[in-house]
Amino acid sequence: MTNVAFIGLGIMGLPMAKNLIKGGFTVTGYNRSQAAIDKLVEAGGQGASSIADAVEDADVVITMVPDSPDVAAVVQGSEGVFANAKAGALWIDNSSIRPDVAKELAEEAVAAGFGAVDAPVSGGEQGAIDGVLSIMVGGSESDFAAAQPVLDAIGKTIVHVGPSGAGQTVKAANQLIVAVNIQALAEAVVFLEAFGVDTDAALKVLGGGLAGSKVLDQKGQKMLDRDFGPGFRLALHNKDLGIVTAAARQAGITVPLGSAVAQLVTSLVARGDGGLDHSGLFKLTNELAGRD
Structure with missing residues (x-):
């Protein structure tokens, strides 16, 4: 043992x-x-x-x-x-x-x-x-x-x-993908709600097509319910996106979408929302759209 x-x-x-x-x-x-x-x-x-x-x-x-x-x-x-x-x-x-x-x-x-x-x-x-x-x-x-x-x-x-360090490099790429997916999902939910669509039905059918993802499965309902109890805190994702953007700069490459989402996450953390789940990106996206 x-x-x-x-x-x-x-x-x-x-x-x-x-x-x-x-x-x-x-x-x-x-x-x-x-x-x-x-x-x-x-x-x-x-x-x-x-x-x-x-x-x-x-x-x-x-x-x-x-x-x-x-x-x-x-x-x-x-x-x-x-x-x-x-x-x-x-x-x-x-x-x-x-x-x-x-x-x-x-x-x-x-x-x-x-x-x-x-x-x-x-x-x-x-x-x-x-x-x-x-x-x-x-x-x-x-x-x-x-x-x-x-x-x-x-x-x-x-x-x-x-070799050593490669696991962390791949994890940084993972966090880049997840952050961009969460932001895209947040924008989609705001879009659907603006048109008065049955969002439960919409997410169900979206989840069965090419738009389907684990992010949609795990975070979609949280956005609909405005339930941002932490599974993975925005403060930690902010740290991870800092790793991504710094490493990208070091490698001499650009991550345009990742950099934009990183700024949104930083904004949420700066205003005191760092303890929320990273699906809390929806809050800022909804506010930017002028919605409650």
Whole structure:
């Protein structure tokens, strides 16, 4: 039975950790808030009082935290993963961070005697709950093979996409596609409502054609209901689109639609809506159309 330390028990992390328990792994969790740790313990996991405590006996360490600085803070320093995990442990980073940071931290992990893969996930809260996440993995072939049994417990589509940092590059592309799709869906709903169309019926038939997508399936009803409880917060998507636009600039390419949507998301976050689900793009789109 593999011992897994899971650091970051948020909207995505907690259900992922629970699925690892269901998969037969021994899971020790750490989170900044005790309430999330308590929920993991209720599900059959174990709680830790610190990162060092969580990783002490772990064969695999998973991090699922918001941003590049958060990952670095968790793994580096005297209280971090690299200083306290046992030699030969495998580090899986399921966070979504900058590709260059992922590569640098993986190199540091390997130098310290650990395996390392960047394995960001897509599928939102429901995908995490159902254990059907799409996982794009960067790292060596051997580390990917070692990570596969663990990733199988939390995901459905698991693909090795290249060396360290490649997983994060593919995740950035994923977030670009999702953001543009959400904005297009928001505009379509505003358009339909302006003409008084039966929107439930409209989304049903649109979902069966070429316009159909997981974004439509998961976010369409939220827009109709004006229900923007977070499955994936706008603040996090804002961070991800910042990664996309910065990386595109570095590569010397343009992402015109992505850049435009990034500005809309930034506007929502700046006015205090960063805690809403990213389907909350509908709010601003509706307002720009002069509708309530």
